[in-house]
Amino acid sequence: MRAVSICLVFLSLTFGAQAQTVDQIQTPAAQREFLQTLAAHEKxxxxxxxxxxxxxxERSERTGGHLWSERVIESKSGRVRMLLAEDGKPLDEMRAxxxxxxxxxxxxxxxxxxxxxxxxxxxELKAQSLLELLVRGYLYSNPRVxxxxxxxxxxxxxNYKPQSMEERVMAAMTGTVAVASGSVRVHRLTAHLDQEMSIGFGILATIHAGSSFTTERNEMPTTEWKTTDLDSKIDGRAIFFKTISSHAKYDRTDYHRLPDDLTVAQAVAMLTK
Known part of the structure; x- marks a missing residue:
């Protein structure tokens, strides 16, 4: 059954992903249809x-603001990371x-x-949520190549009614989406908040103007699309003036395809050999 499912996905991505031209997405209806196709391929x-x-x-809250260089292996249980260097310096013997x-x-x-x-x-879930909003939460303009x-x-x-607080923030952003015309997959998504946004008259939360989110994805030699860059800068405050922020920036390179049934133990063995 799994093999049949994978084949169906392959067929939908191959035959459904007919090359689009800028002339074909000039009208709002055509743009909506284009984005629905995009969302179906991404899902x-x-x-x-x-x-x-x-x-x-990566430099983020997870790294304590330091620049961490890591080798990462995706297993069926999640990503297994091995820290190689911090702020450009290899780990000392004790930390290694x-x-x-x-x-x-x-x-x-x-x-x-x-x-x-x-x-x-x-x-990355924020990027996925923003992608889902593309179909229903925004109006579009300036189609170009x-x-x-x-x-x-x-x-x-x-006219769009957001379904959650986080969606209210994302739905208030403006930006640009770049789509591969052949496979109809997202290459780059940039979004920013032009003016300060208050939730509950500023009592529940305030998100500062200038907050932004950018992600870039590229096609691998195996035809899969993977995230290669992400830059999130969300600033504001929540209830009782607690500072809320989401700052993360990472770059990913040197992708290599692995078996889908890889266990954590196998991933560790690969990282430590």
């Missing part, structure tokens, strides 16, 4: 995720040993990987 791909290893360079010990613990307790990966996945990509600018649809 099909998300439902059948494939696994890779890659090098990651602690990192190997941590990985050996994860090999015996894969549920920890699953729990931690879900917690650290919020910025940039190389092999079709670009559309978007701005809030005043």
């Amino acid at each position: 099909a791909a998300a439902d059948h995720q494939t696994h890779f290893s890659y090098l990651s360079s 040993k602690a990192e190997r010990d941590r990985l050996q613990y994860l090999a015996l307790h894969p549920q920890v990987v699953e729990r931690d990966d879900a917690a650290h996945h919020k910025d 940039e190389g092999k990509y079709l670009l559309l600018d978007f701005h809030p649809d005043p």
Whole structure:
């Protein structure tokens, strides 16, 4: 059954992804249909995720504001990370040993990987939520071509009713989506808040103007699309003036396809060999 499902996804992405031209997305109706096709392709791909290893360079709340260089392996339980360097400096012997010990613990307790990966996945989930909003939450303008990509600018649809607080913030943003014209997949998504936004008259939360979110994805030699860059800068305050922020920036390179049934123990063995 799994093989049949994968084949159906492949067929939908191959035959449904007919090359589009900028002339075909000039009207609001055509743009809506184009974005519905885009959302269908992205959902099909998300439902059948494939696994890779890659090098990651990240500065975020998770790294304590430091620049971490890591080798990452995607297992069926989640991402297994091995820290290689901090702020451009390789780990000293003591810290390298602690990192190997941590990985050996994860090999015996894969549920920890699953729990931690879900917690650290919020910025990518934000990108997915923004993608889902593209179909229903925005109005579009200025269709144009940039190389092999079709670009559309978007701005809030005043008739759209957001379903959650987070969606209210995202639905208030303006930005640009760049789509691969052949496969109809998202290449780049940029969004920013032009003016300060208050929720509950500022009592529940205030998100500051200038907050922004950018993600870039590229096609791998295996035809899968993977996130290669992400930059999230969300600033504001919540109830009782608690500072809320989401600052994360990472770059991912050197992608290599892996088996989809890879276990955490196998991932650890690959990282520590």
